[in-house]
Amino acid sequence: MKEITYREACHDAVRSALLADERVFLIGEDVGSYGGCYAVSRGMLSEFGPQRVRDAPLSESAFVGAAIGAAMAGMRPIVELMTVNFSLLALDQIVNNAATLLHMSGGQINVPLVIRMATGAGRQLAAQHSHSWEGWYAHIPGLKIVTPSNVDDARWMLQAALADPDPVLIFEHVNLYNEKGALNESLTAVPLTGAAIRRTGNDLSIITYGACVNKSLRAATELAEKISCEVIDLRSLRPLDEATILASVRKTSRALIVDEGWRSGGIGAEISARLMEQAFYDLDAPVARVCGAEVPIPYPKHLEDAAIPQVASIKKAAETLVGSHE
């Protein structure tokens, strides 16, 4: 076991991919000389050269589209979108091309593309740099959406994504880059999809992903004497690992979904709906959600904190859900 930061895990993942496969190249704004907005690609330009660590102009649509074109031609591009917000400028390419080409061509043209982007709020970056669009992207058939929440996943999900024949979007939460974790050095791969149970429990299933996994684990620890919480890290928002979610909720009879994205129409709503469809008669309480408040993320710290799930709000929701007799 070695303690590393999430940023180092991301760095190691990209670097080892560049070393392992000639077809892999990194493309994005300021990935070269600058070393990446979140310093994930620091040092790579000098190691791999400008052909394989390619600085792109501020034209998200064109360089994401170009990465799709290169993937169609057999390359394995890794796109870094500086933040999730800028991905909207490339939305047409992601939704209308990357996600549809395989289908429109009747299975002929697959797009082995990986896009990494920094998502989420929590760094006082205000309304245009704090979105959580992963749930949005999970709406789209043809894409795979993954959300590494710890150093092991940050280190190995990229490899699984590159091995996948179809487009994979990796959402790295901005607040995780500096988090340290023990890297399991015996691991050499993780599956791309499938949820992980990060803590087992009997009274309540907390279903979450990304940066909210750590918050939920802390809430669960603090509640441990009163309520036994199971914490599920979804890891992949598309496809969703229904089997793991359902098995847990059937055991605990209660579900709390923690999602930093806005509540209306979010991935939390989707999970809740699937629980209604498939675990209704196993529920001993209504499904509850702790989500992002329905407001553009405000700048001041106290308001930003209030706008997204926190340990306290997760604990409170868990207590309400379990009721008075536990």
Next chain:
Amino acid sequence: MTAAAQPTVASGRETALCLLRDMLLCRRFEEKCAEEYSLGRIRGFLHLYIGEEAVAVGAMRALAEGDAVFATYRDHAHALLRGVTAGAIMAEMFGKREGCSHGRGGSMHLFSREHNFFGGNAIVAGALPLAVGYALATKLKNRRDVTACFFGEGAIAEGEFHESLNLAALWQLPVLFICENNLYAMGTVLDRSESQIDLCAKSSSYRIKSTCVDGMDVMAVLNAATEAVQHIRETGAPVFIECQTYRFRAHSMFDPELYRDPEEVKRWKLRDPIPAFLSKAVAAGQLLTTDLDLLEKEVAVVVQEAVAFAEQGTLEPVEDLLRHVYSEREILQSVGGVK
């Protein structure tokens, strides 16, 4: 018979016959499409290329087999000229699984990896970045292949046009940009959407070698494209060609053409690329007037067989609905999770 996508090898009669046959094939094939549409056997949107054939016929003949082609939703001629069979295209429009996109795409989404033909893209300007990326891959793989990208003049108003030209020039990528300027972006005439209607001025501003040719003259297009392809292969740098052309038919089948004067259409029809080329070639002694009848007969058979092939095609079973969302080796896994 297929329209072979070979570079111009011979001049004179042989080339002339090929060009005429290619243009006729596109024209007659699309007339049949219009007919089938009015009968309800082709559905969805149907955009016809009639009147613009000289552009694709001239440009495609300049390309080699290993080159790649990206086209728009007005893509029947391009697919045909690239060598996709008329039957596979017609079957695609009939929604049959024998179609070149297995029936999933329809008229606007013709694809054939086998022919390096990448659609069939129905978002205006959406394919330009793809072509740039495909050319980037070519360059990274140290190949000399050209990526040709067709688009209408409407695409020039899109940001992706400018972003793509910038990337292609900045990174010196082997892309042949072919602008099919038919004057109207659906119903909006060029000078109502562009402040600068000199399109080469725009592409030149990215320091891309640019030329403008008469898109009703198949030889002019062929010559310009041949020169461009040679330049790209030699330098690895992109080239932009504007082909001034005109579509004789409405934008799509359901278009009463309120935006243009019928007189204007008539005037352009006098420049129909097929008779124009025929009379020139006859005058030059390359063709005989009787060649037209022979080619008409040949083409009629191709079109007829295409319809028969499409009619005999089969429909994909509904149980296969969820196919082709993820690559096949993944399908069992993903269908389980993604409903």
Next chain:
Amino acid sequence: MCQAGEGMDKQVAKDIVLKALYEVAPDLEGVEVKYDADLRRFYDIDSVDYLSFIIKLHKQTGRDIPEADYPKLTSIDRAVAYLAEN
């Protein structure tokens, strides 16, 4: 599941009819079967029971049984013949 229209085997049809009847009227099991008796009068099958009986036959055979055909299925024998013929 039997497919419609292929002239079902009589024994199969009889099994289906009896099974449906016993499902809607479990209290008849063990009572002596009278194949030609009127279901409504002899077995005291009311209209709701009868509708359930028809629905069960439909579900078992996949066959549409229009209301107009109800008079053709008034006894066990007749119901068997109906399924076997149609």
Next chain:
Amino acid sequence: MSDFLMPMLGADMEKGTLVKWFITPGAHVNRGDVVADVETDKGVIAVEIWQSGDIEQILVEPGQEVAVGTVLAKMRSVADKERPSVPGPKIIEQPMPSEAEIPQRVHASPLAKRIAEDLGVDLIKIKGTGPNGAITRADVEGAAKRLKEIPQPTVIAEAVAAPVTTGVASSDQMRRAVAAAMVRSKRDIPHYYLQTDVNVQKLMSWLTEENRRIPVTERILAIAPIMKAIALGLRESPEFNGFYKDGAFQPQSDINLGMIISLRGGGLVAPGITAVDVASVPEIMSRLRDLIERGRRGKLRSSEITSPTVTISSLGEQGVDVVYGVIYPPQVALVGLGGIRERPWADSGMVGAAHQLTITVSADHRVSDGHLGSRLLNRISELLQNPEAL
């Protein structure tokens, strides 16, 4: 001879108006000629002909609007090729009316409800400790333990049903239970009876029509709309819907209709369908079928036995014309249904045949009187005249 059809000019085109012909009968046309202008939702479009030949006859005049695929003209074509016919306009299916939602009454989790059913616990009697006071699994399990010590309330219908639910019904036991209930009813309740003949001709035609249209599994019997009409009538006459207990009438907000089922082995059960007034007719039908099937099998739930607020006795199929029922205490009314039969019906001085049904109400004079009772009957009769609105 071949046909020139109204062409399909766009995915969203269903019909077009012929604006102008450019040809007359006898004219020769070539493939590709514009022969007519057609007005569509998107404007006027010039229409081409795809065969060469001579126009024989024009069938649609300018100004006429016709569906895609309609023959516009007949022609003798050069090569009289066979064409497949264009499919006609698509028939748009009417969406089924959505089922009325049943309001939530007891706040219990789905899991608690499931377990309550298994354990035979009545949720109404449990205090919940879950979120917002909802009943949870633990509440039900706790109640099930305590239940064993508390004597059951003596609701007579439950007494009737109890042997059935336990599956050890002897007809003697059941007979005794019915006898006790009926004696109590006739001893305590001052009954009065009203009856009216209802013309159900419209209802029967509507049913025939509906049943022809819908799949076998969704077929409806007359009893379902009649129950709905009774429930809607009761909603406007609350004096009949409730219980007489402890010397006072307790009206109930839910309208739960009990249906008397005669068991072949002897005896009766009268399980109820809840909230009939807000249920759709198909829903009532399917619940009734389910109830009767389970009733015959002895698989009723205790809540179904105790819930009815008014009971229905339908004996028409046994050949009876009129039913004067005995009220099930503590209810205060019973609706009797005779057979639906074709009988002479006089209307505006004319006598014709019509399907008729005699409905009676037996009611408790301590709570209501004949005036209110006749209003209820009239309302039910009125509602049945408009079956599609039920």
